[in-house]
Amino acid sequence: MRPYTASGGRTRPGVALDLLSRMTATGVRPRVPLGAEHTLALRLCAGAAALTVAELAGQLRLPATVVKVLLSDLMEYGAVMAQAPRFPGGGSFAADDQSLLLAVLDGLRRRL
Amino acid sequence: MAYADDCDAPVTLKVLVAGGFGAGKTTFVGAVSEIEPLSTEELLSDLGSGADPLHGVEAKTTTTVALDFGRITLDDRHVLYLFGTPGQHRFWFLWEELCAGALGAVVIADTRRLADCFPAVDFFERRGIGFIVAVNEFDGCHRYTPDEVRDAVGLGPQVPVVRCDARLTSSGTVTLAALVRHLLCLSSTSTSSSMESGEA
Numbered sequence A: 001m002r003p004y005t006a007s008g009g010r011t012r013p014g015v016a017l018d019l020l021s022r023m024t025a026t027g028v029r030p031r032v033p034l035g036a037e038h039t040l041a042l043r044l045c046a047g048a049a050a051l052t053v054a055e056l057a058g059q060l061r062l063p064a065t066v067v068k069v070l071l072s073d074l075m076e077y078g079a080v081m082a083q084a085p086r087f088p089g090g091g092s093f094a095a096d097d098q099s100l101l102l103a104v105l106d107g108l109r110r111r112l
Numbered sequence B: 001m002a003y004a005d006d007c008d009a010p011v012t013l014k015v016l017v018a019g020g021f022g023a024g025k026t027t028f029v030g031a032v033s034e035i036e037p038l039s040t041e042e043l044l045s046d047l048g049s050g051a052d053p054l055h056g057v058e059a060k061t062t063t064t065v066a067l068d069f070g071r072i073t074l075d076d077r078h079v080l081y082l083f084g085t086p087g088q089h090r091f092w093f094l095w096e097e098l099c100a101g102a103l104g105a106v107v108i109a110d111t112r113r114l115a116d117c118f119p120a121v122d123f124f125e126r127r128g129i130g131f132i133v134a135v136n137e138f139d140g141c142h143r144y145t146p147d148e149v150r151d152a153v154g155l156g157p158q159v160p161v162v163r164c165d166a167r168l169t170s171s172g173t174v175t176l177a178a179l180v181r182h183l184l185c186l187s188s189t190s191t192s193s194s195m196e197s198g199e200a
């Protein structure tokens, strides 16, 4: 299947989604019949707590661009909601947050 | 529209893994990730940002670039996400998006093709993104000392160069820890220039 077919040829989502936006199913059933990819995306969102767009794209084996379109459709139907990533420092380079970096370092060391 | 905006949500921690083709990015991300290594693709339109990819999709050359994705849950408040993608110039537009909010980067260098990591090094240097160079030593290759690699790549003395076996979880985790220590050094020198840190 051509990747664009899943999204009806569209490569631009109606809402802005980051690769690290976390998606959750709302439990609302869409009123329109869903295509196979939309259904699968919704099922993945419902099956796990707050999966990122990147992870969903990997599991769906579709380009992230296409998955963003599918998810934004599902958002318009009210079937899923998105939680935007909260980057430290509000979006720019944020290495000045020392306590955060120390927590990351601790977490990594615990894995060794 | 259903948007959740939870200020209590954990911060999103993102680290980029860059380097040339075959340097070991996919291997590295897969080894440190707690989830099945996932690869997704981004579609690149040759016309760049101004173009609307909606029109003439069939006619236009559209390339895809693989994006490795990994996740490490550090504790209940901290999840580290990893993105690996090739550091070629033509993928810069993708890097721009990936860089937004990133903590820092690991540049994987393959000593057989050291020059392949130059574009990524340039990119992070120019953007002021903290990075370290991880030398992925393949079997049967000539071993270079970190200083030889530093000279060849033209790195400043402050950029750590570490050895890494991209196939090993422990080695990848140590490499990530080296990056975070470097970021700590950078932040402490920027907040109080008198502070000296010898750790790399």
Ligand SMILES: Nc1nc2c(ncn2[C@@H]2O[C@H](COP(=O)(O)OP(=O)(O)O)[C@@H](O)[C@H]2O)c(=O)[nH]1
Pocket (backbone or CB within 6 Å): B019, B020, B021, B022, B023, B024, B025, B026, B027, B028, B136, B137, B138, B139, B164, B165, B166, B167
């Ligand atoms: N011997 C050895 N092989 C490696 C190492 N890291 C990666 N490889 C192999 O090198 C090849 C390219 O690695 P890959 O992760 O796909 O590179 P990428 O193009 O940067 O994603 C794969 O066949 C890996 O199995 C390493 O540290 N040692």
Ligand SMILES: [Mg+2]
Pocket (backbone or CB within 6 Å): B022, B025, B026, B027, B066, B068
């Ligand atoms: Mg790869």
